[in-house]
Amino acid sequence: MKLQLVTPIGLKRDEEVYEVILPTMDGEIGVLPGHEPLVTLLDVGIMSVRAQKNDSDEAMEHFAVSTGIAEIDGSRVLILADEADEGDDIAEQEAKAALERAQKMRAEASDQVAITEAEKLLKRHTTQLKVAELRRHHRKSRLTWNANNMKRAKQVDELDKKDDSKT
Helix, strand or coil, rough: EEEEEEEECCCEEEEEECCCEEEEEEEEEEECCCCCCCCEEECEEEEEEEEEEEHHHHHHHHECCCEEEEEEEEEEEEEEEEEEEEHCCCCCHHHHHHHHHHHHHHHHHCCHHHHHHHHHHHHHHHHHHHHHHHHHHHHHHHHHHHHHHHHHHHHHHHHHHHHHHCC
């Protein structure tokens, strides 16, 4: 199915995918090809994308999304989000500093409007840090997998050399 992710900056993604997991106001939903038509409000949270049916969870891409709208039909998921950051786009130190400012803002809030705004920022920056962590974990897993495969390849080469020297 086609995923189109649009923010005020423009089109961030326009690609074929197998699965999209969305944070909605009513909870998390998974969308697969052939999903029933639906229009839903997005909540601040993590949107996860599985490109191919057989991709592992570690291969999924994750985005920190803020509020917006998702329009789903059987062959397309259109996401209109206020913000959508990939793990590589998130500056962790800036997000940590922003989280600390939001925590201070929450502690000093004197009315419900200020509390609500601070909690919204807390959720946003916490989500960004989670997505950055998922990206770092994904990258680390991929590096470990590559290192293990290189080690195995080297062992096979050494065995092949031993076999060649015997003949």
